[in-house]
Structures are given as structure tokens and as C-alpha cells.
Amino acid sequence: MSNKKNIASARISAQGSDLLKALNDSLPFDKVLYAQDIEGSKAHAFMLAQQNIITQEDFEAIDRGLSQVLEEIESGLFTLDGGDEDIHMANERRLTEIIGDAGKRLHTARSRNDQVALDFRLFVQHNTKKISKLILENIQTLILRAKESTDIMLPGMTHLQHAQPINFGYHLLAYASMLQRDYKRFISSFERNNLSPIGCAALAGTPHPISREITAQKLGFDEPTLNCLDTVSDRDFALEILFNISTMMMHISRLSEELILWSASEFRWITLSDRHATGSSIMPQKKNPDIPELLRGKTGRVNGNLVSLLTVMKGLPLAYNKDMQEDKEGVFDSVKTATLSLEVLNEMIADMKINEDKMEDACMIGHLSATDLADYLVKDANLPFRDAYHITGNAVNLAEIKGVDISELSLEDLQSVDKRIGEGVVELLDNRASMNARVSEGGTATVRTIEQIEKLEHWIDNL
Numbered sequence: 001m002s003n004k005k006n007i008a009s010a011r012i013s014a015q016g017s018d019l020l021k022a023l024n025d026s027l028p029f030d031k032v033l034y035a036q037d038i039e040g041s042k043a044h045a046f047m048l049a050q051q052n053i054i055t056q057e058d059f060e061a062i063d064r065g066l067s068q069v070l071e072e073i074e075s076g077l078f079t080l081d082g083g084d085e086d087i088h089m090a091n092e093r094r095l096t097e098i099i100g101d102a103g104k105r106l107h108t109a110r111s112r113n114d115q116v117a118l119d120f121r122l123f124v125q126h127n128t129k130k131i132s133k134l135i136l137e138n139i140q141t142l143i144l145r146a147k148e149s150t151d152i153m154l155p156g157m158t159h160l161q162h163a164q165p166i167n168f169g170y171h172l173l174a175y176a177s178m179l180q181r182d183y184k185r186f187i188s189s190f191e192r193n194n195l196s197p198i199g200c201a202a203l204a205g206t207p208h209p210i211s212r213e214i215t216a217q218k219l220g221f222d223e224p225t226l227n228c229l230d231t232v233s234d235r236d237f238a239l240e241i242l243f244n245i246s247t248m249m250m251h252i253s254r255l256s257e258e259l260i261l262w263s264a265s266e267f268r269w270i271t272l273s274d275r276h277a278t279g280s281s282i283m284p285q286k287k288n289p290d291i292p293e294l295l296r297g298k299t300g301r302v303n304g305n306l307v308s309l310l311t312v313m314k315g316l317p318l319a320y321n322k323d324m325q326e327d328k329e330g331v332f333d334s335v336k337t338a339t340l341s342l343e344v345l346n347e348m349i350a351d352m353k354i355n356e357d358k359m360e361d362a363c364m365i366g367h368l369s370a371t372d373l374a375d376y377l378v379k380d381a382n383l384p385f386r387d388a389y390h391i392t393g394n395a396v397n398l399a400e401i402k403g404v405d406i407s408e409l410s411l412e413d414l415q416s417v418d419k420r421i422g423e424g425v426v427e428l429l430d431n432r433a434s435m436n437a438r439v440s441e442g443g444t445a446t447v448r449t450i451e452q453i454e455k456l457e458h459w460i461d462n463l
């Protein structure tokens with residue numbers, strides 16, 4: 001049992017049991033917040049001096065002392081394993097050891113309830129920005145790969161069955177669009193949550209003449225939060241980063257699933273670089289797509305973190321309850337997972353080889369241009385779509401019987417299905433013609449794909 005006197009338990013006379021400490025202490029995981037805790041304490045002390053709640057002299061001692069605590073933590077001198085309850089208590093204890101009595105004035109007009117709300121929010125805000133930058137880098141990489149692929153055809157699918165020809169750039173841009181939404185979601189969370197919790201004290205504010213404006217400004221927040229009771233009870237900002245990460249990872253997971261599929265022998269549409277594949281311990285010939293598999297797998301884990309915190313919060317009465325200490329590990333884990341995943345994904349997309357021939361060969365399976373025959377019959381022969389659909393079905397049957405793709409049928413073949421099929425249809429049924437016919441806004445035609453690239457680039461240029 002630690003013999004350290006607990007500086008935050010004036011009322012508790014007996015030493016806590018070792019089991020209580022094991023359950024109660026958050027230092028083993030919340031030490032991650034050491035820098036935010038020191039930054040927040042410095043701003044708080046600065047404000048206390050500005051408002052004449054502590055002397056300028058005490059502020060300077062606290063400020064200097066906190067800088068030393070930071071240095072000691074970063075150099076490994078102060079190891080944060082001394083049995084303190086949490087990072088807030090550890091930093092305050094070490095500060096007081098270094099500067100003496102002035103350190104004991106730091107906690108004036110503050111509670112750990114607003115302190116932890118502040119530290120955690122600073123962490124979330126910092127990582128929201130960091131993740132959004134990584135998302136942007138991934139969008140840029142997808143754009144680069146899309147630019148070289150606007151002429152490379154592959155079968156677009158529904159139900160994982162060949163459907164219509166699209167180009168690979170267009171397919172990559174679908175993911176760039178998802179990541180663009182993710183980016184915007186992170187930024188809007190940052191803006192919504194850029195409010196300062198400090199100065200709320202335990203739950204009701206404080207009789208000291210503090211200025212929450214000063215601390216808000218010093219810490220880079222737009223303004224203080226509205227209501228102290230809400231602020232010390234609120235973990236929405238943490239839920240937002242968890243949700244944003246989950247949604248983003250779900251997108252990354254879908255891309256990963258496609259990368260895995262496309263690397264399989266049955267496809268071979270792409271080849272992942274050897275840097276992003278591993279071998280088998282028993283089968284010397286194997287090259288496994290472990291990286292996208294892990295990205296797909298880690299999506300389950302971040303979803304778990306989101307559901308955990310939603311569940312922790314759902315029944316809590318106002319204001320702070322110790323249940324809320326369970327808010328951190330999931331967020332730390334999701335942030336770490338998201339950061340690493342985005343870094344790896346970026347490298348993997350940049351390095352993958354696009355096997356153009358394999359993709360284009362696949363376009364000859366599945367009568368991808370069949371819809372173009374139906375569209376032709378509607379547009380040029382003025383047939384109702386349903387009739388056109390049936391005639392096209394017959395053309396597909398004929399192609400099946402002949403063992404060819406619909407794009408390989410001759411004009412004679414097509415006219416044997418329906419007399420109204422005229423000149424020029426054979427050209428229309430060419431897969432590349434089919435792809436480039438889809439010129440409606442947001443469509444797959446190469447010109448429209450290039451336009452989508454330009455729009456994305458324009459958006460990035462104006463950020």
C-alpha cells in the first residue's frame with residue numbers, strides 16, 4: 001500500500017485499500033494528459049493572478065514550477081508512477097514539492113471536475129485537428145491515384161455482381177468523397193466544441209471573482225461554456241470524436257474490403273506493395289493483405305469504444321460521477337487507432353499497383369453495356385423503357401448462347417433480336433463508349449471524373 005498522504009482527501013482518515021486504489025486510480029492511463037493538465041493549470045494560475053486572487057509572485061512561481069514538472073515528465077525524471085490518484089493530483093503534488101506553499105494555491109476556484117473536463121477537451125480538440133489533417137492527406141493521395149486512372153475501366157458492381165463499366169479514378173473518388181465528409185465532420189465538431197470548461201469548479205461555479213474569458217482566450221477557445229452544471233457532466237465532445245472516428249473507420253474498412261478483394265487471385269486488379277503485405281509462416285508462396293484486414297478489423301474496436309461511452313453516459317444524474325472516468329481509455333485508443341490507420345492507408349494507396357489489363361479484361365464479363373442498349377431503344381426507337389428492357393434481355397440471352405459479351409454481338413446478331421435496332425448500336429455497346437456516355441453530373445464519364453477531381457482540388461485549395 002502506498003503511504004503517500006492523499007492531498008485530495010481531507011475527510012477520509014483511513015488509508016484506501018489496495019483494491020480501492022487499483023479500481024479508483026486513473027493515473028496509469030490519464031497520464032497521457034500530462035501536457036494538457038499543465039497547459040490548463042498555467043492558464044488558470046495566470047487568470048487567478050490577473051484577477052488578484054493570487055499574487056503575481058505566486059503565479060510566477062507556479063508557472064515556473066509547472067514548466068519544470070513538464071520538463072521532468074518529458075525527460076523521464078518524474079515518472080508518473082508514484083501512486084497518485086490521477087494526473088491532476090500527480091502534477092499538483094510534484095509542483096508543490098518543487099515550489100512549496102505557492103503550489104497549494106493553484107487549485108483555488110477550481111475542481112478536478114472542471115479540470116478533467118478541460119484537459120480531456122484540449123486532448124480531443126488537438127487530436128480532432130490532427131486527424132483532420134491526416135484525412136486531407138489521404139484525400140490528396142486518392143486524387144493523385146484517381147488522376148492517373150480516369151481512363152482505366154473496371155466493372156462497377158451492385159450485389160458484388162458486374163453492373164456497368166466505370167473508371168478506376170471514379171471509384172477512388174467515391175472514397176475521396178466519403179473522406180471529405182469525414183473531414184467536414186471533424187472540423188464541425190472542433191468548431192462546436194471549442195468552448196472552455198475551466199472555471200465551472202465542482203458544478204455550481206465559484207464565489208471567487210474569476211474570469212472565464214481570460215482562461216478561454218489563453219487556451220485558444222472561442223468563449224466559456226454556458227452552464228457549469230452541464231459542463232462538468234458533459235462528454236458529448238468525446239462522443240463526437242468517437243463517432244467521427246467510427247464513421248471514418250467504417251469508410252476505411254469498406255475500402256480495405258475492396259483492396260482485399262481486388263488483391264485476390266480471382267481479381268488481381270491491384271497489387272499491394274510488398275511493404276504492405278506479409279507472408280505466411282507455413283506457405284512460402286503466400287502474400288497476404290494483412291494491412292487492409294487490420295484496418296477492417298480495427299473498425300470493430302473503435303465502434304466498441306463509441307458504444308461503451310454512450311452506455312456509460314446514458315444513466316448518469318448530473319453532475320460529475322466517477323463512472324465518467326471511464327471516458328478516457330476508449331478515446332485514447334480510438335485516436336491512436338485512427339491516426340495509425342490513416343497513416344498506413346495513405347502509404348498503401350500511394351504504393352499500390354493498379355493492374356489496368358486485369359480490370360479491363362473483367363469488363364468483358366457480365367454484359368456491362370446492356371443498359372446502353374435499353375437506353376438506345378428508348379432514346380432512338382422511342383420504345384417504352386419496359387419493352388426496351390425485355391428486348392435487351394433477349395440480346396443478353398443471345399450473347400450467352402454464343403458465349404460472347406453483349407459488346408461483341410454484330411449488328412446482324414442484334415437485329416435478329418429486334419428489327420428496330422439500327423446502325424451505330426455496336427459502337428454504343430463498346431464498354432468505353434458506355435462509360436463515357438454517362439456524362440450526367442457526378443457520373444463516371446472520364447470528362448465528368450476529371451471535373452470531380454477539379455472540384456475536390458478547388459475545395460482543398462480554398463480550405
Ligand code: ARG
Binds near residue numbers: 326
Ligand atoms: N480522475 C477523474 C476522472 O478522470 C477526475 C477527478 C474528478 N474526481 C472526483 N472525484 N471528483 O474523471
